[in-house]
């Protein structure tokens with residue numbers, strides 16, 4: 001398909017730029033309201049405390065809600081509006097890259113558009129795919145939306161603080177993840193209470209150092 | 213765009229088929245896990261109690277989880293798998309229609325693929341658009357995903373039983389809805405406790421009778 005070929009070409013160039021700047025890059029995906037931004041709000045201070053310089057590319061259809069939430073941490077952030085597209089594409093990441101102080105960064109995190117389908121279909125030239133799931137969504141989502149779960153190296157199960165209030169069996173969810181992805185890591189967190197955010201930060205920082 | 217033109221042509225034909233069979237049809241949309249199927253599970257018995265014959269077209273990328281949940285009510289249901297597409301299209305609805313006993317139905321409900329973007333872009337030839345929002349998603353979603361909210365005649369706010377456990381201001385959410393849609397009706401429900409499902413059923417039944 002011509003569109004994908006063009007996209008993948010730009011993705012390859014993005015990947016080169018990240019390598020040249022010794023940057024570990026992350027594609028953070030998940031459905032609308034799964035808590036991607038909330039997790040970033042807890043994660044960024046941890047990264048800063050560990051001496052990691054992080055930049056963020058915020059992808060949304062409209063508005064700058066998420067970009068503004070990230071701005072408050074004083075780190076470089078670029079808000080991208082797709083205007084309608086349900087996913088970020090490589091050329092949009094290129095625009096983001098051009099507006100970040102790459103030479104001073106160790107890490108770039110891309111928060112993709114809230115969507116459990118389309119972002120998985122577009123390579124961005126980013127090193128590492130994370131899907132955020134939420135205990136409020138239902139445990140069988142990994143098999144109902146298999147592509148995104150299958151291409152992710154890490155699945156972050158969010159809102160575990162709500163486990164008492166919802167019908168969600170963590171072990172059943174893990175089983176469903178394993179049906180579509182045998183090797184993804186799983187970490188349970190709360191973007192509200194900060195539970196296990198330190199564990200998530202350690203994991204990501206370890207990956208960042210591997211890429212240097 | 214050629215794809216949309218072809219889709220809209222089939223949508224027009226679907227609309228004719230519904231009219232010929234005096235069927236009121238609904239496009240039920242919302243993000244993954246917002247509770248579309250749970251709402252149907254509470255709504256269908258109400259419709260049956262009110263003498264409404266309802267058929268369901270279940271749209272998912274993969275699996276028959278939702279179709280099986282609806283089957284348990286003994287009503288006609290067709291499970292459609294897109295295999296990857298993030299939305300239902302008119303030709304898929306045609307397939308569904310061909311497998312439903314239309315002459316005996318008053319209503320057809322289409323549960324679209326869990327997605328807050330793409331389903332809004334594809335006409336199905338269905339009478340009435342409903343978007344299901346969830347209090348767990350965050351109050352600002354209507355302005356972050358404006359197209360779906362703008363094309364919906366009814367917004368159903370679900371999981372209100374969780375309002376004590378989440379940071380969600382119903383009045384703020386309503387404000388955000390009004391920014392993108394001045395005339396949509398709003399109904400607050402719980403697909404878990406059944407709260408206000410009778411109100412939702414009354415509203416839909418009134419619409420159904422208007423279409424006869």
Ligand SMILES: Nc1nc2c(ncn2[C@@H]2O[C@H](COP(=O)(O)OP(=O)(O)OP(=O)(O)O)[C@@H](O)[C@H]2O)c(=O)[nH]1
Nearest residue numbers: 032033034035036037038114159190191192349350
């Ligand atoms: N209880 C609880 N609520 C959370 C948690 N994480 C996020 N939320 C809430 O969930 C809602 C959505 O959070 P966001 O961070 O905006 O979600 P998002 O995935 O970034 O949403 P989009 O960018 O629009 O796709 C907000 O009301 C948050 O306060 C959590 O761990 N626990």
Ligand SMILES: Nc1nc2c(ncn2[C@@H]2O[C@H](COP(=O)(O)OP(=O)(O)OP(=O)(O)O)[C@@H](O)[C@H]2O)c(=O)[nH]1
Nearest residue numbers: 137138244245246247248249250326371402403404
């Ligand atoms: N507390 C609470 N949980 C709910 C409510 N409605 C649905 N749920 C839960 O939310 C999860 C998702 O519900 P579903 O009905 O599968 O959501 P859906 O919108 O049909 O999901 P997709 O078809 O995959 O897009 C399940 O674990 C439900 O039990 C509600 O009103 N309150």
Ligand SMILES: [Mg+2]
Nearest residue numbers: 036037066111
């Ligand atoms: Mg966000």
Ligand SMILES: [Mg+2]
Nearest residue numbers: 248249278323
């Ligand atoms: Mg469903």
